[in-house]
Amino acid sequence: MTRPPGREPIARAATRALAADIINGVYPADARLPVEPDLAIQLGVGRSTVREAVKMLVSKGMLAVGPKRGTVVRPAQDWHHLDPELLDLRLSQDQARDAFIGHLAEIRLMFEPFAAEMASIRRCDADVTRIYRALADMREADPASVQAIDADIAFHKAIVAATQNPLLIHLAITLEAALRHAFNTSTHLPAAYVANIALHQQIADAVARQDPGKASAACRALIDRAAKDQASLSHP
CATH class of the missing domain: 1.20.120.530 (GntR ligand-binding domain-like)
Incomplete structure (x- = not known):
């Protein structure tokens, strides 16, 4: 698990850290992310920051959120690669x-x-x-x-x-x-x-x-x- 550096705003850093894990295959396509409290601990941030990071990666096509499946990594072909x-x-x-x-x-x-x-x-x-x-x-x-x-x-x-x-x-x-x-x-x-x-x-x-x-x-x-x-x- 990539930990966000302390030099940049915490939400942006958490987003980059989570995205890096997705890009590098720590969380492959169709994998379910840890639940919010666990992900907050792994990233070393608060739960509100986790929610913001997940929302940002949803907007970039990297994650999907559903009431039954939780937060799931989308296949790379769905990502907004030119963002x-x-x-x-x-x-x-x-x-x-x-x-x-x-x-x-x-x-x-x-x-x-x-x-x-x-x-x-x-x-x-x-x-x-x-x-x-x-x-x-x-x-x-x-x-x-x-x-x-x-x-x-x-x-x-x-x-x-x-x-x-x-x-x-x-x-x-x-x-x-x-x-x-x-x-x-x-x-x-x-x-x-x-x-x-x-x-x-x-x-x-x-x-x-x-x-x-x-x-x-x-x-x-x-x-x-x-x-x-x-x-x-x-x-x-």
């Missing part, structure tokens, strides 16, 4: 982080190269301006700063916006929290961030020249490199 707090919880656990890196790379490969192709076909001059502005912001930002992540996110959003496809645009918004966590890798690998700018440049140039093949290829190369960079942090 920013749940992402943060999963990335704090080594095994979950490795799985997340692989899953995110797969999702990105499914839609980003296609989005780059469509952007190169449908983009207007204003789209190109936004793409190059974001690229310039990436160059100017300190690789270890929040501004660097913001600029990277802005670049990819500008590419997707250039597709003129509202469903792709909404998908990009849905994935933004996950991408933000992934791009945070660059703050730990400044050299990788600088090297990745060259691939962003290739994508931008291909979109500007309306070359869908090169836009897609550069996008795939960028995603592959990002996955390798993130894996190198997990397994140095």
